[in-house]
Every structure is written in C-alpha cells, then in structure tokens.
Amino acid sequence: MADLSRVGDFDVSGAWPAFEPWGAGPDLYRTLDRYNSEYISPIGEDNQGHQSRWSSEEMDTIIADLRETDPANAEAVIDVGIESLKEAVIEMPGMPTFGYIGFIAWDQTYWTNWPGAENPYTQPYTHWGPFKYMTPFLESTGR
Structure with a gap:
C-alpha cells in the first residue's frame, strides 16, 4: 500500500x-x-x-x-x-476526517504556570512544537 x-x-x-x-x-x-x-x-x-x-x-x-x-x-x-x-x-486538497485527542499530564512540584483551560496562552502539548512557546512562561517553584 x-x-x-x-x-x-x-x-x-x-x-x-x-x-x-x-x-x-x-x-x-x-x-x-x-x-x-x-x-x-x-x-x-x-x-x-x-x-x-x-x-x-x-x-x-x-x-x-x-x-x-x-x-x-x-x-x-x-x-x-x-x-x-x-x-x-x-x-480543498484534503478533507480531514479525524481528530486528535491528546492527554497531557504534569504536576506543579517543580514548575507552575502550565497552560490549560484557565490559562490558555498556548496549546498544552509538550510533545509538539508549541512546547517552545510554553517553556518561557513556566515558573520554577524553587525545588
């Protein structure tokens, strides 16, 4: 194929x-x-x-x-x-017929200010390109 x-x-x-x-x-x-x-x-x-x-x-x-x-x-x-x-x-070179549901988990032990529904400054994907837009906004907890 x-x-x-x-x-x-x-x-x-x-x-x-x-x-x-x-x-x-x-x-x-x-x-x-x-x-x-x-x-x-x-x-x-x-x-x-x-x-x-x-x-x-x-x-x-x-x-x-x-x-x-x-x-x-x-x-x-x-x-x-x-x-x-x-x-x-x-x-219309293509017709998307599927969606991608990604589950991302993190905790706030070492870093805070992760994006999410309450703080949607970028997509919350750490495994795609948006991670580079997220990184500067993460805040260290000092641990």
Missing part, C-alpha cells in the same frame, strides 16, 4: 494532511512546502511532494512568500499564513 501511495496509484488515501502539524507554530512554511509544485512528480513516479500531488500557482506564490518572510516577524508570517489557509479552503 505504501508503494501505491508513493507513486500516486490510489483514488482515496488516509494520511496526514501535512508532514508538519498544522498549528505547531505561526509559520506554516514547513507545513505547506510539500505542496510546492516543484516537488510534484507525474503519476507512476516516486513523488517528493505531498502524496496527494495537489499544487496550484497561487499556493506556489504563497509558499515563495513564506520562504522569504522573516520567521521572527510573527505578524507578517501570520498574514501570509492566512492567505495559504484561504487557498487550502478554496481548493
């Missing part, structure tokens, strides 16, 4: 919509770059791009803009990212 997906020999596939989790940070470049038409191969050949082989000129332009946008400029990254999401909604 993996070989058929790799060469585009399928009608329907169940796979992640992107190699980088959507929402793992404001910069969607690593998420979207797999849709870049320069990586897409004809059906029957191994593909380096997204297995759906979807691409569009509009998305190529957006990906190029993201590549040239300073990732430290959050406002600019978000503005270009919103344009990419609009294109993805219009073109």
Whole structure:
C-alpha cells in the first residue's frame, strides 16, 4: 500500500494532511512546502511532494512568500499564513476526517504556570512544537 501511495496509484488515501502539524507554530512554511509544485512528480513516479500531488500557482506564490518572510516577524508570517489557509479552503486538497485527542499530564512540584483551560496562552502539548512557546512562561517553584 505504501508503494501505491508513493507513486500516486490510489483514488482515496488516509494520511496526514501535512508532514508538519498544522498549528505547531505561526509559520506554516514547513507545513505547506510539500505542496510546492516543484516537488510534484507525474503519476507512476516516486513523488517528493505531498502524496496527494495537489499544487496550484497561487499556493506556489504563497509558499515563495513564506520562504522569504522573516520567521521572527510573527505578524507578517501570520498574514501570509492566512492567505495559504484561504487557498487550502478554496481548493480543498484534503478533507480531514479525524481528530486528535491528546492527554497531557504534569504536576506543579517543580514548575507552575502550565497552560490549560484557565490559562490558555498556548496549546498544552509538550510533545509538539508549541512546547517552545510554553517553556518561557513556566515558573520554577524553587525545588
């Protein structure tokens, strides 16, 4: 089955919509770059791009803009990212049909100020990209 997906020999596939989790940070470049038409191969050949082989000129332009946008400029990254999401909604290269329910546990013995329903400053996932946005806000208990 993996070989058929790799060469585009399928009608329907169940796979992640992107190699980088959507929402793992404001910069969607690593998420979207797999849709870049320069990586897409004809059906029957191994593909380096997204297995759906979807691409569009509009998305190529957006990906190029993201590549040239300073990732430290959050406002600019978000503005270009919103344009990419609009294109993805219009073109609908995939339809997510599943959700991810993650359970994260921690205690406050050594660190406090974990995000949660009462303090939602970032996603509370320590095993994905948002951990880097959480770390500066954790407060040591001094133990």
